[in-house]
Amino acid sequence: MQLTAREERMLSGAEGEAVRWALEMQVAVGKVFGARNMVPVTSAHMMGDMEVMGDPGHALLERLAEGGARTRVPTTTNARCVDFAAAERLLQPAAMVAKEAELIGFLRRMGVMITDTCINYQTLYQPHMGEHVAWGDTGTVIYANSVLGARSNFESGPAALAAGLTGVTPNYGFHLDEQRRGTALVEVTATLADLADWGALGAAVGRWLNDYWQVPVFDGPRRTPTADELKHLGASLASYGSLAMFHMVGVTPEARTLADAFGGAAPRTRLTIDDAAIEAVYASYPPDREEIDLVVLTGPQLSVFELRAVAERLAGRKVHGNTQLIVTTNAQNREAAARLGYVGAIEDAGGLVLSGVCFYLMAPGEMRRRFGWRNVLTNSAKLANIIGGYRYHPILRRTPVCIEAAVAGRLAA
Amino acid sequence: MSGPVLRGPAGFGPVVEGEALVSADAFSPRYDLDRDTGVISRKGHAIEGESLAGRILVTPAAKGGVAAGWALYDMQARGIAPKAFVFRTTNPVFVQGCVLAGIGIMDRLEPDPVATLRTGDWIRVDPEAGTVTVLRRARAPVTPNGRRADGRQSG
Numbered sequence: 001m002q003l004t005a006r007e008e009r010m011l012s013g014a015e016g017e018a019v020r021w022a023l024e025m026q027v028a029v030g031k032v033f034g035a036r037n038m039v040p041v042t043s044a045h046m047m048g049d050m051e052v053m054g055d056p057g058h059a060l061l062e063r064l065a066e067g068g069a070r071t072r073v074p075t076t077t078n079a080r081c082v083d084f085a086a087a088e089r090l091l092q093p094a095a096m097v098a099k100e101a102e103l104i105g106f107l108r109r110m111g112v113m114i115t116d117t118c119i120n121y122q123t124l125y126q127p128h129m130g131e132h133v134a135w136g137d138t139g140t141v142i143y144a145n146s147v148l149g150a151r152s153n154f155e156s157g158p159a160a161l162a163a164g165l166t167g168v169t170p171n172y173g174f175h176l177d178e179q180r181r182g183t184a185l186v187e188v189t190a191t192l193a194d195l196a197d198w199g200a201l202g203a204a205v206g207r208w209l210n211d212y213w214q215v216p217v218f219d220g221p222r223r224t225p226t227a228d229e230l231k232h233l234g235a236s237l238a239s240y241g242s243l244a245m246f247h248m249v250g251v252t253p254e255a256r257t258l259a260d261a262f263g264g265a266a267p268r269t270r271l272t273i274d275d276a277a278i279e280a281v282y283a284s285y286p287p288d289r290e291e292i293d294l295v296v297l298t299g300p301q302l303s304v305f306e307l308r309a310v311a312e313r314l315a316g317r318k319v320h321g322n323t324q325l326i327v328t329t330n331a332q333n334r335e336a337a338a339r340l341g342y343v344g345a346i347e348d349a350g351g352l353v354l355s356g357v358c359f360y361l362m363a364p365g366e367m368r369r370r371f372g373w374r375n376v377l378t379n380s381a382k383l384a385n386i387i388g389g390y391r392y393h394p395i396l397r398r399t400p401v402c403i404e405a406a407v408a409g410r411l412a413a
Numbered sequence: 414m415s416g417p418v419l420r421g422p423a424g425f426g427p428v429v430e431g432e433a434l435v436s437a438d439a440f441s442p443r444y445d446l447d448r449d450t451g452v453i454s455r456k457g458h459a460i461e462g463e464s465l466a467g468r469i470l471v472t473p474a475a476k477g478g479v480a481a482g483w484a485l486y487d488m489q490a491r492g493i494a495p496k497a498f499v500f501r502t503t504n505p506v507f508v509q510g511c512v513l514a515g516i517g518i519m520d521r522l523e524p525d526p527v528a529t530l531r532t533g534d535w536i537r538v539d540p541e542a543g544t545v546t547v548l549r550r551a552r553a554p555v556t557p558n559g560r561r562a563d564g565r566q567s568g
Contacts (some may be wrong), residue, residue, distance in 0.1 A: 047482070057483045242476055388456065
């Protein structure tokens with residue numbers, strides 16, 4: 001790999017042990033993917049979730065912080081595992097809550113901005129076309145690549161932190177023009193009315209392609225999608241298919257036309273998604289029984305628009321006594337939604353509006369055991385895909401169905 | 414008796430030998446694994462109930478998100494990580510996770526490792542050389558009716 005004089009200096013340890021460690025790791029990753037050089041990034045967005053890193057990751061971050069590691073480009077954090085205001089009510093283990101607080105301290109010392117959001121692209125920073133970034137949480141990466149035209153690979157927690165410390169990332173994959181061209185054509189005739197339908201579209205296509213190096217091109221949605229719809233589509237594609245980029249003809253910036261999206265090449269494969277294909281995704285998440293233990297709107301965190309829709313449907317009503325309703329967003333959106341009366345409406349109805357977290361990061365297996373929850377109803381295809389690993393029975397349905405079930409305590413047949 | 418040699422681009426990590434655990438399904442440490450025990454916990458997964466600890470996981474693809482970045486380091490420290498990963502196609506997250514944890518990883522091998530290797534094969538993974546060598550073939554599992562459980566022709 002061709003390194004600059006500055007990078008050679010970093011690798012020699014002249015800029016500190018943390019920087020040497022970070023760049024050495026990045027070079028090793030770059031070599032596997034045939035990167036010729038490193039590329040400067042303007043920001044890093046990292047997943048620092050206690051739930052996955054465990055004690056060893058925690059200790060590593062402590063060593064880095066104590067060794068004087070310091071980020072050199074703005075480095076923000078993804079959703080975390082604990083909303084300190086609600087941890088007790090949710091019976092989250094005290095040891096985990098304490099460790100999360102320590103972890104935040106380590107990251108702060110390194111200059112990491114504790115933003116706790118998986119919708120940084122909606123609330124913090126919107127990179128422009130062609131801007132190189134090093135983002136983690138796959139939903140943020142696919143949105144940046146596809147909708148904004150920025151450039152990032154999936155950068156997991158330690159990789160994004162490494163980029164924050166060095167200011168560069170290996171130049172391969174979605175940093176390069178040739179990887180960004182469409183490979184598969186998806187003709188969409190489905191109606192796609194609800195947010196969950198966009199997630200279901202992502203699920204159908206993700207299950208079909210399931211390959212990081214493929215780039216689906218959507219042609220045909222008959223109306224212009226909203227940012228929240230593209231957010232659910234992207235999060236779901238990334239979750240089901242490990243996909244990092246899509247094009248939508250006439251919608252996303254590198255797909256003004258079909259030919260533009262494919263860079264002149266022909267699609268390698270094609271698929272049509274009609275209403276039946278969307279219904280088949282819902283049918284793959286059948287209810288285990290009528291009673292619903294838990295309704296969760298999360299994954300990704302909700303926008304102010306989404307919070308408004310939930311508040312309007314719940315206003316003046318009550319969530320059923322046997323059902324828990326949990327909604328997650330970030331601090332900025334919770335603040336705005338509180339000012340607009342939406343948080344009040346949801347909480348008066350008995351729902352919980354959590355800040356800075358995403359449900360699947362909150363040690364959900366532990367909460368399931370402590371509350372005796374068995375099933376979870378959600379409008380997030382991404383959550384439905386993940387939560388089975390924690391032994392919940394996931395049920396994916398459209399947003400109004402989820403909210404009505406929270407009120408009724410059961411899912412209408 | 415040595416079996417086939419699979420070849421591909423250089424991967425990452427040390428040379429290791431171990432038992433292959435072959436999964437027809439893609440893998441994610443967040444979606445599919447009980448990370449306390451290192452056992453595949455997702456209902457209906459092709460290798461549900463199998464432990465990854467000390468084995469070499471052979472799988473078609475990396476599934477889902479960024480969790481592997483931290484999770485492999487955690488598993489390695491607790492002694493429940495696999496010795497290496499052999500993917501048909503991997504993604505950056507898995508390579509980042511393996512580099513942090515010091516676990517070997519290879520992909521894009523010919524012939525296809527998922528079709529060629531069998532659970533129980535004793536294999537040698539040499540990431541720098543870009544080779545996976547079958548050192549000893551597993552005896553094919555046989556069902557009570559005399560058919561092989563992996564669906565291949567006997568003999």
